[in-house]
Amino acid sequence: MKRWIVATITGLLLAVVALSVLGCAGAGSSSGTAAQKVYVKPGEHDAYYAFLSGGHHGNVYVYGFPSCRHITTIPVFTPEPAVGYGFDEDSKAMLGGRIWGDAHHPGLSETDGNYDGRWLFINDMVGARIARIDLKDFKTRQIFGPIPNLSAAHACPFPTPNTEYVFAASRFSVPVPNRAVHIEDYGKDFNGIIAGIKVAPTDGTMSLGFEILTPPFDWDLSDAGKGPSHGWQFFTCYNTELAYDSLEVKASQHEMDFIAAVDWRAAQKAVDEGKAKTINGAPVLDPHDVPGIVYLVPVPKSPHGVDVNPTGEYICASGKLQAEVSVYSFAKLQAAIQAEKFDGERGGMPVLKYEDILEAKVPVGLGPLHTQFDNKGYAYTSLFLDSQIAKWKVGPPWNVTDKIDVYYSIGHLMASEGDTRNPTGEYVVALDKLSKSRYLSVGPTHPEAAQLIDIRGPKMELLYDFPTYLEPHYAQMIRAEKLKPITVYPLAENQHQGAIKRAEDARIERKGNRVDVYMLAVRTHFTPDKIKVNQGDDVYFHVTNLEQDDDIAHGFGIIWSNDNMQIEPGETKTMHWKAEQVGITPFYCSNFCSALHQEMQGLIEVQPHGAKLAALQRPDPKQVSEIAALLEH
Numbered sequence: 001m002k003r004w005i006v007a008t009i010t011g012l013l014l015a016v017v018a019l020s021v022l023g024c025a026g027a028g029s030s031s032g033t034a035a036q037k038v039y040v041k042p043g044e045h046d047a048y049y050a051f052l053s054g055g056h057h058g059n060v061y062v063y064g065f066p067s068c069r070h071i072t073t074i075p076v077f078t079p080e081p082a083v084g085y086g087f088d089e090d091s092k093a094m095l096g097g098r099i100w101g102d103a104h105h106p107g108l109s110e111t112d113g114n115y116d117g118r119w120l121f122i123n124d125m126v127g128a129r130i131a132r133i134d135l136k137d138f139k140t141r142q143i144f145g146p147i148p149n150l151s152a153a154h155a156c157p158f159p160t161p162n163t164e165y166v167f168a169a170s171r172f173s174v175p176v177p178n179r180a181v182h183i184e185d186y187g188k189d190f191n192g193i194i195a196g197i198k199v200a201p202t203d204g205t206m207s208l209g210f211e212i213l214t215p216p217f218d219w220d221l222s223d224a225g226k227g228p229s230h231g232w233q234f235f236t237c238y239n240t241e242l243a244y245d246s247l248e249v250k251a252s253q254h255e256m257d258f259i260a261a262v263d264w265r266a267a268q269k270a271v272d273e274g275k276a277k278t279i280n281g282a283p284v285l286d287p288h289d290v291p292g293i294v295y296l297v298p299v300p301k302s303p304h305g306v307d308v309n310p311t312g313e314y315i316c317a318s319g320k321l322q323a324e325v326s327v328y329s330f331a332k333l334q335a336a337i338q339a340e341k342f343d344g345e346r347g348g349m350p351v352l353k354y355e356d357i358l359e360a361k362v363p364v365g366l367g368p369l370h371t372q373f374d375n376k377g378y379a380y381t382s383l384f385l386d387s388q389i390a391k392w393k394v395g396p397p398w399n400v401t402d403k404i405d406v407y408y409s410i411g412h413l414m415a416s417e418g419d420t421r422n423p424t425g426e427y428v429v430a431l432d433k434l435s436k437s438r439y440l441s442v443g444p445t446h447p448e449a450a451q452l453i454d455i456r457g458p459k460m461e462l463l464y465d466f467p468t469y470l471e472p473h474y475a476q477m478i479r480a481e482k483l484k485p486i487t488v489y490p491l492a493e494n495q496h497q498g499a500i501k502r503a504e505d506a507r508i509e510r511k512g513n514r515v516d517v518y519m520l521a522v523r524t525h526f527t528p529d530k531i532k533v534n535q536g537d538d539v540y541f542h543v544t545n546l547e548q549d550d551d552i553a554h555g556f557g558i559i560w561s562n563d564n565m566q567i568e569p570g571e572t573k574t575m576h577w578k579a580e581q582v583g584i585t586p587f588y589c590s591n592f593c594s595a596l597h598q599e600m601q602g603l604i605e606v607q608p609h610g611a612k613l614a615a616l617q618r619p620d621p622k623q624v625s626e627i628a629a630l631l632e633h
């Protein structure tokens, strides 16, 4: 009996302990096991949105953290047939005929140096373009570029603290303007470009502010100054040797490469004062003629990341062939510029002295690439060669306090709001380049891997591994409460040229070979659903989705064609279809929308060229009145 009592009491105690652990281990709890810390109950939401670049997939992945769930993919530089991105006329025009991009660095818009949740910018390195995604609807709304004179925008876009600018600096160099030259004349005839792209504060529209001509270095990464260093933008480069072949050897000769410190207000002022020359339509500043806009800071051995700490006092750069992070003082940088303590120049840009500006060297480990920050005065640096993250103190004694292994070959890392003025200090995500053996094998090429690490305690703790599709380079994480996505496009605000909002306006108009179909989509009809055209006609379907219910999108796909699109509630989209084949061509709703989704379809009748057709066709009055009645409800 005694034993029974002991067993019961023990059981009760265990139950209490278990309950208390589970009880405080809700989504994102800082206590509990690793599994509890990433567990977000069915029906509950994550605490963070994260935006991972899609690399040469040309798009952006949206994840929720801490669950590490992939929520959606935003098509940006690459067409996406499922939603018709690059298929309807507006998105096709935005892509400008290009169907590939290489997206490396997402950049969330900022106010006062903190993410404000308005827009996400992302670069297409290969096309020298920058896209703006509106975070109200998670849609790509502008693709700016190709930016003239700039070959491959890698150090891009890295917004300034009030999103005054996003930047693009060339990874490769070419002649500016591009012309017939010899590769061997690289040092003489080639140039790099650093471009400042203005962002309109009201709607985020990008326009070219200025370009700065540089020697043909390979510009690599960037970060904006903040706080005391607001107004300056920093760029790392490699290949100050000016090698044009065998770069892996020849571009690693110098002990020091450079950070360029750009005073973007001074650069813009110089353009506004007419000091730029116009090359290919761009205002280009040559530092030989326009002093005071850019200075060079030596940095050891082919650096990758350059990262400004949350207070804006320090600039951290990692020579990737080194075992140290060099930390520079912005105050010392300013003092050296004031005192004109220069050590020569490159391309008209004064070179400062390493020792004059250096604040500390932190021995983090091998292959330091990129640094992010927390809210307790620590920095986190990814170590590509050691496959580790090092945590170190920003400030005396500038020591490493913790390290954690990652699997494998980490590139960038992302800390929660970790490149802003106010990091949240909760998570770091390791963006690993190789995932060898971490997941079920799918053949010779494995997925990329990312790893969620808890940084709330003194020791970093690995919580979770998750695979990603090709190929996140950099990512950013923002508190979910900062985003307020819309649920429908209000019909009243629909200004699309092809929009119709009443059944009575549904019609087919023809002028010569051009046919415009003004069509409504509402559960579960297309109106009109009988389309009569002639062979050779260019048919433009303007489809308005009249729904005002969250998540009720209709598709519009045409049989035997490359033409498909998705129309979200309240939205109008236009798609071109060429009537090539005499006969009947069905079309249908390609996106599940209701119980009668399968019935949501229609027919196109194509008669031989020249058949007599009215300039205006309207759907059956009976169908119109049925739809009109449906819309009244």
Ligand code: K7E
Pocket (backbone or CB within 6 Å): 104, 105, 154, 221, 304, 369, 410, 411, 412, 473, 474
């Ligand atoms: Cu792969 Cu920033 Cu393009 Cu680094 S990038 S690791």
Ligand code: CUA
Pocket (backbone or CB within 6 Å): 523, 524, 553, 554, 555, 589, 590, 591, 592, 593, 594, 597, 598, 600
């Ligand atoms: Cu509309 Cu399916």
